[in-house]
Amino acid sequence: MEQDSFQLLGYLLALVQAVGVVAAAHAVFTVRTAQGAIAWAISLLFMPYLTLLPYLVFGRSRFDAYIQARRQADLQMHRAMAELDWRPWVAEAQAARGSEASQNLQVLARLGRQPPLANNQVLLLIDGQVAFAAIFEAIAQAREVVLVQFFIVRDDHLGRRLQSLLLERAANGVQVFFLYDRVGCHALPRHYVQHLREGGVAVHAFSAAARSGLLNRFQLNFRNHRKLVVVDGLRGFLGGLNVGDEYLGGNPHLSPWRDTHVELSGPVLACLQESFAEDWFWVTRELPPLLLPEGYPGGEVLCLLVSSGPADAQETGSLQFVAAINAARRRIWLASPYFVPDESVFAALRLAVLRGLEVRLLLPARADHRVVYAASSLYAFEALEAGIRVFRYQPGFMHQKVLLIDDDTAAVGSANLDNRSFRLNFELTLFSVDPAFAGTVECMLQEDFSRSRELDQEESRRMHRLNRLGMRVARLISPIL
Template identity: 65%
Template sequence: MDLIIPPLFGYLIALTHILGVCAALHAILTVRTAQGSIAWALSLLFIPYLTLIPYLVFGRSTFDAYIRARRHADREMRTAMGNLNWRPWAEEALAAQDTDAYRTLRALPSLGHMPCLANNQVRLLINGHATFEAIFAAIAKARQVVLVQFFIIHDDELGRRLHALLLERAAAGISVYLLYDSIGSHALPKRYAQTLRNGGVDVRAFSTHRGILNRFQLNFRNHRKIVVVDGEFGFVGGLNVGDEYMGLKAPLAPWRDTHLELRGPAVACLQESFAEDWFWATRQLPPLMLPEAYGAEGKLCQVLTTGPADAQETCSLFFVEAINCARERLWITSPYFIPDESVSAALRLAVLRGVDVRILLPSRPDHRTVYAASSLYAFAALHTGVRVFRYQPGFLHQKVVLIDQKIAAIGSANLDNRSFRLNFEIMLITADEDFALDVQHMLENDFSQSMELAAGDDQNIHRLRQLGMRIARLISPIL
């Protein structure tokens, strides 16, 4: 027996290395970016014992079978919507095309395949209390249809408030649809969804691990947060359903986040995004509603949905376009800062144009590896002239872009590879001076509670921590 074990151990090591080589070749052929290919290939070649299983779970970022299936489902969905004579609201876009703001955003309608629409009302919702009070108030007044989508739903105090409200609305005869991500909400008990189903709520999980080859697939998460009530009220932003988003859980409390309330033609775009994801989960369309009329005044809005099934890297291109549009001011807040080469280059060029470029990041980590990589990128940006701030009171989770005096974008997309290429995201871009001023005041308050990094701060970091940051940067394309 003693003579048999060593050969078996040797065979196992050899097999692991052979599989590592095969996986490395697969990464080179399939991963979208050169940085991602290199990160995976090197780790699979030299430390396959540690990276084979993570590659099975997190790698294969362009898994062709999934993308083909998703694109096919999207085409089916658009055909079904066409049969409903949907999109009369697109006529509202004509009023938008004659404005300077529309010309500033001219690439986005083509990039996201949704029109830029005028005559919208937008309200800024700062932090969890304002956000969920507005969402719950709108749902409580629903007359016909409620569409709810979140990446994370927890069975805690806030989650149970949502649970009770949806059951009450369903009991009142309202059609209620709830979609959550199966991985983001992995801790959600089955009884939570089953009780809702028993009460008449149509509940589905967004899942990407269909089929034998996909059963370990954790990529392609649906990170969108959308609520639509009666086709009139829409909500979008960075908040999920959980007590931590209300600032009630240490050590990240108080939680800093931003959401939007939307009324007007652009709410139809939120419905269309929800319908696309619902169709993937069910192969059915939810009810889609349009008000009889819209107001004659309001803000110019563009809804941009992005995802790994897009023909191009829509999210990354959005950030590049937003940065390139800036002439005076570019303020960005994100919990994670892992830009790709194109975004980094655009930021450097903005500084060279004389733009006031600021990046606001959290001072507390929720994911230590991501935080370490983000820190190194932050110092690199600092040395190119970007002003970098760390928010001090608690964890900063908002995703906001403020461009010059008119343009503001708020939604679910982070400034990292996962949002750029692996997640389904949504952003609402608004062109309006008054609303941009509201966002400016909000961010100025955030900056006043932040610490600005200074040149040379990175020299004060312990050598071991610097090494950890550089290792984290090496694997940042796969984070």
């Protein structure tokens, strides 16, 4: 009997190995990027017992049905919006194209399919306490419509504060629309959502398979990583923060949590509402109410909102960074929790150093995902060898996604510097051209650098070979992280 069990186990292992070979061939022919195809193929050939199940869940690339369905839904949504006389401020934006920085935005505008819009106000919100205080204060003053979208929502103290506030506004006649990602909120209890729904909040989960007709109900790759709030079409918020106590420093291992959000006012809120409308229309086939106030308080910031996702005709998530880096003339400061760049972004950074620019990279010193941290560490040392100054933020986990170009252009959003944000996630990034706001971002990053430890070449040389081997294995699978 024992011999039969071993024989059966041998057959099973051989079957898994054979299926791994078939899956590796499938990956070579179907995965969209060369890096991802290589990573999947090698791992399936040599580690099928560990990677076959993840590939069946995450790696299946029969995404054409979804992409076509999403593009068709976006087209239907924009047709429905055509009657709203949307984007009434484009003429003002056309008049604001004089500077070299604003000219650079035109590339991003064509890439992101949104116009750069002038006369906005942008306020930097540093860390969760400040950001959520502003968000909650704006929602509490809502009179007509509140749009809320987050990747992660927890049923904890902060999550229940948001829930209570949305229910209070709905009870007072405000139309409240709440969209959360099904994967990011996998741990969110059903009763949290049900309580919102019973209280009059229109609430839905975003899922790639929501309307695409995909047979694969376990397809988890396409996640909506955007975080935005719009109140009455007058005040908007976006950035890196999700809804959970850890974003206020509630996780002792990662505390204090370092993050950045922005508050917006002005014509760019039309584009922010349009981004929400695309995702809401995908799930419901209905448009949420979109508000166009008669006027805004005067502002001086030129803004461009770039919404990126897997259904884009171009690889918007990656190319927006390449375009911004290539436009720099003096310096590039980048803050990201995950530095696992593709070849195009890494090449643009290396070429920027060769052009004589000051290139700085701010990364966390603590890991929230160990495999990603290991892969990121190897890229960090390679960046150091290329002449990029690399800093590790010391006080706690750094989660902000911020880019500073020269003295006038800054970007804040949800996109990380990794393959998932480049090609798989739905992301949202605000680019702004304004010396005063860029100066505020510079001061913030200078403070972050002062609390960081700069890496040096000697640290790389002292690294144990086993650590370096682990980093290389992590990098091997980095395109599928």
